[in-house]
Amino acid sequence: MILKGQFTIGLYTSFSLYIAKVFSSTQALATIGTIIKPVCLSIERIYQLLDMQGENSGKHEYLNRKIESIELNNVDFKYNTSEEYVLKNLSFKISKGKKILIKGENGSGKSTLIKLLIGLYTPTSGKIFYNRLNIERINNKSLRNRIGIVSQNIFLFRGTVLENILYGQTNRNREHVEKLIDQFMLTEYIHRLPRGLDTEISQNTAGVSGGQAQVIAFIRAMLSNKDVIILDEPISNVDAETREIMLRILKSRKTSSILIIISHITKGIDFIDKIIEI
Template sequence: MGSLKSLLKIIPFIKKYRLFFCIGMVGTILCSVASVPIPYFIGYILDNVVAGSKSYKALYYYIGLIALLYVLRYVISFVAQYMFAKVSNEVTNEMRYSVIGKVLDLPMNYLSSTEKGYVQSRIGECGNVSVVFSPSNIGLVLGLVDAVAAAIAMFSLNFKLALVTVVLSPVFYFSSKASAGGFMKVTHQMLESNAVLNGECFEIINGIEDIKILNGKENQLKRFKTKLDDLVKKSIKQSKSILIFIENITIANNIGTLIILLIAGILIIRGQFTIGLYTSFSLYIGRVFGASQGLATAGTTIKPACMSIERLYELLDMKGEDDGKTKNIENIIDSIKAENVTFRYNNNDRNVINSLSFEINKGEKVLLRGENGSGKSTLIKLLVGLYTPNEGNILFNNTDLTTINNKSLRDRIGIVSQSIFLFRGTVLDNILYGQNEKKREDVELLIKKLNLEAYINRLPKGLDSEISQNTAGISGGQAQVIAFIRAMLLEKDVVILDEPISNVDVETRDIILNILKNNEYKGILIVVSHIVDNMEFINKVIEF
């Protein structure tokens, strides 16, 4: 985990912003070019101006030249860093968009067996990718360019001392790299533990109402504390690894500096080197040693980002629910057939549906009848392609469901599910959700046709009433009617109503039943219910 090769996976996301990226890279190189002469000028000032000619004019000239180079480097660096910051934000958001899109395409058998908080944590790791373009990592690129230029300058100053520096650089590199290994292993463990903890947090927040009702606070806190303790343990191990890592780098750097000082001191005593040259040399040495250590320790910043990239690609590389489903439903759905359909959920030995067969044709109003838990809602999930039968076949117009593209299928099926989910926004926004061709006028006409004007007008602001979160702000019956209007507005070939009258008030039940009785529907109508009273409009029953 955390291989630097993972960085190649973000290239497709960078391509769109390659101009900004290239400007940043060119600016990084120019920064190095602008700063290369500075150590040489400093040494020259000490040897030839301060200790030599003692000329104020020469001193002012070289100080001004160095200042000019500093300003030039500042301007170029600012532009380069800004370009990288722009690329960082754009790439991160592109990845976040792609990951969310992928999650929406993933099969339900994966999503239903994975904690939502865990998936959410994975999505959150998109933010870690921005570290790749952080100033410290861009500085690493700049440092490598500086190190090459500094090495060339060092050999021009003193061949022997430069050779010693080059020999010591690999020692610093491998000692630093060895120190970073343990840190990266612990960091990966901490990221995984953090994702698990986030999943627990999501579950607590999502189920807080039931936790309160069932007095489950102590039990929930106990579970949370177990996962929290695991994260704390791994975080402490990571902190320990960081301290060892930093101290090892410090001691290696100090020893290297002492070795260079010893050799330079001997050369100065012998008259083979000068204080000014040593000053220049020391500044160049800092760049070479810094680049060696920076390259070795890049893992402390880049590899966590690489881990996040790999973890994100675990999602991005998954097969979507439409993988291999290449056929589209081109014509109106005339028939639905089930042939010995058997289904069980993941890690469940019990069949929820066992050898079910039936046929439904256009114009039929079908009741799926059975007790709670008998598999009626599960069949609906199969019919809309959320799950695939373990055995048997479901056919639409004699085409196997496993070969039909889900978008093509769902474009022709309208559904009011048993658990209504409404999105933030107005009632109108929720009715028009997923519609590109329908407008407010279409909704108002349908409401009038269904005789629901008085019902909708009782809402605080009618169609413009706000729904803050899920069904907050409206009753369960109102949510059911909103979802019902949404399904009828679509004018689908198949309309499925999953327990439309089971958990609603008397008024809502009567409204829905009257609409079903008094409005002609030419497609296939499927009603899932264990209540059969007032269902005279039904002309076919499938028993569970």
């Protein structure tokens, strides 16, 4: 048509430009659904978040005295998306001053039990009592202020070993730390660090070994003098020296707290008062 003079080059150029705009607009309309759906989902989640109640909603009881007992009464737990129960019909009682071993293979629900004890999870059925108070009515902050945990995955903050031990402990200082280390007969062990308590930890556990990080976290938990101390797999993933240190301290230390050791390894743990097997 251009060669015959029926269609000019200018018209062809204009036609090409406009047809491209038509096609691009049509394509945008065709894909608008994939853009709108995530936006609608995000708006829905924002509304869910705004409507969500705080974890202490309806929890008006406070633990104003030392934890004397923990009792689980027919506790079941399963995740919302699962039909299978992680824990089923779990019942036991722990009294002050007792050392308890919670034993079970990997995946048996030991870590889930910890989250139930500190109020991160709510039992599907059954009750958990602290000093005969139902955990469903206990303010979580007042509960967690009385529980110390050394988890499998140790996190250390940027700073010195001393600062990590004292983290969150307003009524403790270097003198208290050194006294506790001396009681645990760990003075020589700590002095092996490049600068002892003043050794710098750059990021998480960088600057100390895995075993040393476990000992630091253990000292931090014991220094806090909590009513309940929970040790999650304290001897499973550490070197032989750290394992012997932990077992020696746990065996020799007299405690007025409740000590809960969660482990699938029982060798060397012959000082406990009760075994609860999941």
